[in-house]
Amino acid sequence: MENVKKYKIFLYIILCCGVTALVSTCYFALWKMVPSNIKIKAGVDQTLNLQLPASGDLYREAIQVSGLAASNIPKDSIHIDLARPVTIKANEINEYVLDLKLFGFIPLKTVGVQVIQNKTLTPAGIPIGIYVKTQGVLVIGVGEFTGEDGQRCSPSEYILQSGDYITHVNDEKIVGKAAFVETVKHCEGQELVLTVRRGEEQLTCKVKPEVNQAGDYKIGIWIRDNAQGVGTMTYINGSSGFGALGHGINDVDTSTLMALEKGTLYQTEIVGITRGSNGSPGELTGYIEYDDANIIGEINENTSEGIFGYCGEQVRAKIPFEELPIGLKQEIEKGPAQIICSIEGSPKYYDVEILEVHLNNDNINRGILLRITDKNLLALTGGIIQGMSGSPIVQNGKIIGAVTHVLVQDATSGYGIFIESMLLH
Numbered sequence: 001m002e003n004v005k006k007y008k009i010f011l012y013i014i015l016c017c018g019v020t021a022l023v024s025t026c027y028f029a030l031w032k033m034v035p036s037n038i039k040i041k042a043g044v045d046q047t048l049n050l051q052l053p054a055s056g057d058l059y060r061e062a063i064q065v066s067g068l069a070a071s072n073i074p075k076d077s078i079h080i081d082l083a084r085p086v087t088i089k090a091n092e093i094n095e096y097v098l099d100l101k102l103f104g105f106i107p108l109k110t111v112g113v114q115v116i117q118n119k120t121l122t123p124a125g126i127p128i129g130i131y132v133k134t135q136g137v138l139v140i141g142v143g144e145f146t147g148e149d150g151q152r153c154s155p156s157e158y159i160l161q162s163g164d165y166i167t168h169v170n171d172e173k174i175v176g177k178a179a180f181v182e183t184v185k186h187c188e189g190q191e192l193v194l195t196v197r198r199g200e201e202q203l204t205c206k207v208k209p210e211v212n213q214a215g216d217y218k219i220g221i222w223i224r225d226n227a228q229g230v231g232t233m234t235y236i237n238g239s240s241g242f243g244a245l246g247h248g249i250n251d252v253d254t255s256t257l258m259a260l261e262k263g264t265l266y267q268t269e270i271v272g273i274t275r276g277s278n279g280s281p282g283e284l285t286g287y288i289e290y291d292d293a294n295i296i297g298e299i300n301e302n303t304s305e306g307i308f309g310y311c312g313e314q315v316r317a318k319i320p321f322e323e324l325p326i327g328l329k330q331e332i333e334k335g336p337a338q339i340i341c342s343i344e345g346s347p348k349y350y351d352v353e354i355l356e357v358h359l360n361n362d363n364i365n366r367g368i369l370l371r372i373t374d375k376n377l378l379a380l381t382g383g384i385i386q387g388m389s390g391s392p393i394v395q396n397g398k399i400i401g402a403v404t405h406v407l408v409q410d411a412t413s414g415y416g417i418f419i420e421s422m423l424l425h
Contacts, residue, residue, distance in 0.1 A: 027102070030054070034100060034109050035359040039328050039420050040088055041118035047087045048080075048330055050359075054108050055081040056100035058088075090115040119423065120323040123392040123399050124233035124242070125340030125347035126315070129266030129288035131228045132249055132258060132302060136167035136174045136197075140253040141222040148211040155219045159205050160196065163256040166223070168195035177225040184209055185216050192219070197259070224251065227258055230268055230286035232341055232390035234306065234402040234422065236316060238323075242297065245306045245390040246402035246417040247365045263299025265311060266290060270342060275382035276411035284343075284387030304364060305421050306390065306402070319347065327398030329367060329418045332357045337370065337395035339403055341388050343380050350374040354395065355413070365404040368393065368416035383411035393419075 033052060040046040057077040080086050080098065090096075096113040141162055144154035160166075167174060170193050174180050184192065187209050196203045209217035233244045242265075248257045268286040276282030288294070297311030321340070334357065338349045356369040370393065372383050381388075384406035393401040393416050402422065406414040 027106075027108075030102065031109055032360055034082075034111060035329070036109070037112045037114065038098075038330065039114045039116050040090055041326075041328070042093050042115050043089070043091055044118050045087050045089050046328070046330070047085050048082065049085040050082045050330075051084075052082045054100045054102050055079065055083070055104050056098050056108075058096055058098045058113065093117060116420070116423070118325070119237070120325050121235040121237055121399055121419075122316070122319055122323050123321050123340050123394060124235055124244075124315075124319050125321075125342055125391055126233050126318055127268050127270055127284065127286055127342050127387070128231055128233050128244060128296070129228070129268035129286060129290075129294070130231055130244075130249065130263070130299070130307070131226065131266065131290060132263040132299060132307075133176075133226045133261045134165065134224070135259040135261045136165045137177050137180050137223040137225045138251055138254070138256065138258065139164040139166065139221050140224050140251060143220055143222065145212050145218055145220055148213060148215070150213075153210045153212070153218075153220060155207050155210050156221050159207055160194075160219075160221055161198070163198070163251075163254045165197040165259055166194050167197060169193070171195075177223055180223065180225075184219055187217050189217060224253075227251065228288070228290075230270075230284055230288070230387045231307075232388055232403075233311075233315070234390045234392050235399060235419075236311065236319065240310050240313070240316070241308065242311050242315070243306050243308050243390075243402075243422045246404040246422065247306060247389060248304045249302050249307060257304060258302055260299065260302040263302065263307065263309065264295055265297035265299060265309070265315075267294045267296050267314075270345070270387075273343065273381060274385065275380075276385045276406065277382055278409055278411055281406050281408060281411065282382055282385035284385060286387065305417065305424065308422075321347070324394065324397060324399045326419050326423070327395060327400035328420050329357065329359055329400075331398065332368065332395060332400050332418075336373075337393055337400070339370075339372075339388075339391045339393050341377075341391040341403075343377065349394070350377040352393070364421055365417045366415040367418045367421070368401050369413065370403075370416055371413045378412065384414040385411070 059077045098111040100108045102108045147153040191208045194205045207219050209219050231245045268288045271287045272285035274282040299309040301308040337354050351374040352370045391403040401416040401419045
């Protein structure tokens with residue numbers, strides 16, 4: 001009898017654990033379905049159709065919500081039920097807070113609601129040559145060399161590390177890789193005081209150079225001060241500002257987002273295509289002449305959402321498209337869409353399919369999952385290839401995002417960033 005009782009208690013515990021795990025899984029799944037931030041356009045009716053068993057209060061009083069009984073709403077908030085489509089309209093640019101509760105009483109998530117200007121952008125899809133110079137020099141590796149006495153030397157070991165930016169030597173600003181190497185070479189063995197930016201921190205380090213077998217002073221690091229390549233311009237706005245790539249320019253060795261000292265856009269022509277295949281990403285090969293005559297713009301920002309700056313009128317003249325309104329992430333639908341790129345010499349529309357829309361993806365560059373369906377584009381490239389990053393994504397007459405990555409194991413598919421994320425700069 002005692003054993004039966006213990007067995008029942010055991011089964012009860014297992015049942016409780018199972019129910020708890022199931023409820024927790026469902027709760028987390030619903031939490032993931034709710035975006036942490038929602039943008040809406042000023043002066044435009046916006047429909048939220050999240051179909052979630054959640055409701056909550058939207059704070060601030062400049063909001064109008066269709067179909068609600070005003071008599072039961074506090075003056076400074078509006079009650080919203082996301083179990084059904086809700087139409088929101090805000091008449092001024094501002095920020096609001098939506099406190100959501102599951103089934104009306106279980107706290108779920110606090111959502112930021114930002115009202116933004118209703119913008120139009122000209123989709124570009126043209127290739128661009130990119131050159132960026134870093135702030136100081138980027139440490140891409142710390143190593144060793146053979147000293148004058150034949151012994152191993154590693155002056156920077158445990159002092160510097162990959163991803164560090166050295167911005168000053170002995171309080172003098174570093175103007176480039178060559179100048180830094182010359183400073184070390186002619187230090188006469190004196191200890192160097194380095195100002196280093198490591199992530200968000202600024203550090204002061206001391207390194208004593210040593211002489212190698214060639215008689216030159218070294219500190220045992222590999223450095224880089226620039227990067228260049230080919231990408232795709234996403235859009236131009238009415239002030240000739242541009243956004244491109246949909247992701248930042250990262251150092252190839254350290255994956256560090258390169259801190260921008262200055263950047264330049266150059267005219268480029270696509271001269272070759274390496275088709276992509278599953279497990280082997282392809283690429284566009286562009287011809288770039290890095291001289292003043294080919295400069296078409298300047299890069300002011302290198303961020304995780306893309307590169308941004310201003311371009312000349314010659315860029316706008318190469319784009320055959322009219323302005324399009326922006327489409328926010330809650331407006332994106334699974335199904336047919338298009339991307340714009342210049343695979344065949346000039347920017348053209350190519351068919352794609354939106355497979356998934358991740359409203360609350362932690363990776364800002366992977367909010368949209370898409371697949372290339374255009375037979376002509378597939379024949380030319382095999383799918384998404386390097387150099388197509390930044391190609392604008394268009395659906396229902398709106399620019400909704402930009403291509404950012406290819407799936408290595410499926411060259412026909414890849415990710416995109418929401419266009420609203422590229423409007424922060």
